[in-house]
Amino acid sequence: MAESVVGFLIKQLSTFLSQESTLLGGFRPDVQYIKDELGSMKAFLRQAEAKEDNDSQLQEWVKQVREVAYDTEDVLDDFAFRFARGHADGFIGRVGKIYNSIKNLKARHRISLEIKGIKDRVVEISARHQRYQSLYGNEERGSSSSNLVGIDQPKKELISKILDDDSHLKVVSVVGMGGLGKTTLVKKVYDDAVVKKQFQSHAWITVSQNFQFNIIIKDVIQQLYEEIRQPVPPQVESMNGIRLSEFVRDFLKERRYILVLDDVWSQNAWETIKCVLPDCNTASRVVLTTRIADVASASCLASHDFVHEMKPLSYEDSWTLFCNRTFQSNGCPSNLEEVSRKILKKCEGLPLGIVVIGGVLALKDKDRIDEWEMILRGFSSLNRLRSVEIFGYEDPLTTSFLSKFLCGGPKFLKVLNLTGAELDSIPKEVFKLFHLEYLDLGGTRVKIIPKSVGQLQNLESLNLAGTTITELPVEILKLRKLRTLLVGRVGDYSNNFALWGFKSPNGIGKLTSLESLGNIEVDGGKIVREIGKLIQLRELFITKLRREDGKELLYSLSRLTNLQELKICSIKEEDTLDLQHSVSPRLGFLMRLSLTGRLERVPEWVISLQSLGTLALVNSELSEDENAIGCLGHLPNLVHVTLYRAYDGETLCFKAGRFPKLQKLELGQLKRLKWVRVEDESMSSLQEFVIAGCKLMEGLPLGLQNLTKLKAFALLDMSDELIHKVQNLDKQSEDYQTISHITQVCIGHWINGKWKTKFL
Secondary structure: OHHHHHHHHHHHHHHHHHHOHHHHHHHHHHHHHHHHHHHHHHHHHHHHHHHHHHOHHHHHHHHHHHHHHHHHHHHHHHHHHHHOOOOOOOHHHHHHHHHHHOOOHHHHHHHHHHHHHHHHHHHHHHHHHHHHHHHHOOOOOOOOHHHOOOOHHHHHHHHHHHOOOOOOOEEEEEEOOOOOOHHHHHHHHHHOHHHHHHOOEEEEEEOOOOOOHHHHHHHHHHHHHHHOOOOOOHHHHHOOHHHHHHHHHHHHOOOOEEEEEEEEOOHHHHHHHHOOOOOOOOOOEEEEEEOOHHHHHHHOOOOOOEEEEOOOOOHHHHHHHHHHHHHOOOOOOHHHHHHHHHHHHHHOOOHHHHHHHHHHHOOOOOOOHHHHHHHHHHOHHHHHOOEEEOOOOOOOOHHHHHHHHHOOOOOOOOEEEOOOOOOOOOOHHHHHOOOOOEEEOOOOOOOOOOHHHHHOOOOOEEEEEOOOOOEOOHHHHHOOOOOEEEEEEEOOHHHOOOEEOEEOOOOHHHOOOOOEEEEEEOOOHHHHHHHOOOOOOOEEEEEEEOHHHHHHHHHHHOOOOOOOEEEEEEOOOOOEOOOOOOOOOOOOOOOEEEEEOEOOOOOHHHHOOOOOOEEEEEOOOEOOOOOOOHHHHHOOOOOEEEEEOOEOOOEEEEOOOOOOOOOEEEEEOOOOOOEEEEOOOOOOOOOEEEEEOOOOOOOOOEOHHHOOOOOEEEEEOOOHHHHHHHHOOOOOOHHHHHHOOOOEEEEEEEEOOEEEEEEO
16 A cells, blocks of 8 residues: 555656746755655565564554655645645646745745655655665565464365365355455465465466456466466467467466466356366366356356355454554554444454554554544545545445445545446535546446536546446536546447447537547537547547538547547438548547448548558448458558448458458458458458358358468358358368368357357
8 A cells, every 4th residue: 555655656746846846946855855765665665565564663664654655745735725726727737826826935934844844754764764675675575374364264275175186177266245355365375385386387367347358368378488487479469369268278288277367257257268278187276256146156067166255254353453453463452442343343344444444543643532533433534545446236335335435525535436336326425525536437327427526626537438327517627637538338239339428518629638538429510529629639439420510520530630549420320421521630640440330432531541450340331342341451550350231242352462461350240241252462461250140141251261370260140051061061172171271260159149159
């Protein structure tokens, strides 16, 4: 915790020193000294925090570093809070206005004294830092399991299940609500010397809600190769999901391995990763942590698998942990015992809650019982907290804890992440958090954003993705520092790749700091023109575009020269995107483009996008013309193309020399398509080729053998005749020779809401 606090402060001080040198005047050297000394301590803090439970002096030092970091930030933040409430020119701008408004030297002198006082404290802390660093050196982080209350028995139980004689691949799932210590328990088991010794390969990955399969598997590969002290083969970086899976299976099939999957949120995530893991009777083990009971049971279907359910700490263990964290194992003073036990009761046996509250109380004066009672009434002492994250679709304590927590108003809170929390509305206390910079309500049930959102004038990021919010109040325009504004949902192919967006108030162009905006409805020329004022935009997702507003949109896009990603969706499936005009936006940095709606032809400005790497055309229904799709083949950096209901012809030909860097091609729901032809030296870099829902196709793509780098080829939801033909190919046939060089050939059908696939 102290390490992250110091890291944040160093960044803030760096900005302050670089932009406000004249403002600082005579005490600039003191501010520079504070920054430099804290920077030198930061690297040691992580090690110190890991060891502090074993050393009361070290614990006191970490506490002092944390306090001096908070106090330094408060000198700046509290001043801004009192005097610059109506300004929206950035933190540094607010401080500048403060100094301009102070006419007497008395106030400036007071600030100087506060900074000098902090410097004196840093001098003393720094001297102790040098002594501790000499004493502890640079040992790796670690702590004795004996200091973790209530963990010994479950640790022994898990180790016995992991190290039994069963030769099959066994899954051990640890399930329980957030804050019960699932990850802590599994980490102790994973790091146990006896466990380490029994396995040849070890890997730990955090899955989380929005996991990306390729990234996770590459992380596994990285850990496996680090363990054998060899570099990861360079070809891994460019592998697709199928090749990565095969690579991991080949590496692990002869080894006894243990893999931890931490924080698994869905059965789908487990099923996806499970396919990578070989079961070769080597007594390998997978340990999984999850908050969702269904995930735990789904992962442990075999008779030899095991589910461990985490329970809240007993009252006795809770009290022991509370005293360890709050009083450094010295026992609770008699004058604080009653209020301490009442505070502990609110934690309801959750180790994480006890540790957080204990850390706050450890900073409090043990002789000031009134301060402790204030915490009991409303957790108001948490105003030193800068960041709070609360997750969980299944966590029944989320709403009650949030209400209690915010009741006291932690006034310096900067980050509030409520992703997936069980919230139907936003607690009014949120809008009193003047310093809030990041608010994430993604995946909640919140339907309305109240007018009071305008009070959050320091807000830089507002994420409402995955909610059913459809409109924002005009007060959103007061948030002039806003850089990210994400609202609505993105559909999949079955929903025509639609964007469900929000109605913007007139004047959205005033939010000139915006870098990411989506999904904004533009069913009117006024909003389209406003978008052109947002010249800092890097990501823009537009929905409900009318045909008659196409030209106006091109004018606006021509001003957005920093765009890197653009999605445009027409107002209705059958409506045309009129994006072919003399106005030609020069989007030299655009890397990702998605167009959903009818197109008479591919706009010329699209063909000129030299940096474009990913392109999706959806519902375009381009007429049969050899250049309708072929014109895209001249884009020099195109690596991924999706054509979904994008072409209305019977034959699709990929000409020689076109699409030189294309690695992945997806053709979906091309209703009239019968034949695909690939000429020699076309798509020379293609590695993955998927054709789905093209039920009139009569045979395999002609020239498939020309794709010499093709690793994966899939036919999904195709005609029964074609699937039968592919499944029963004679090894001497011409068609078999066409696909014999491909590593993975897959066929699949959509049955009962799921893909049923088979590899040939």
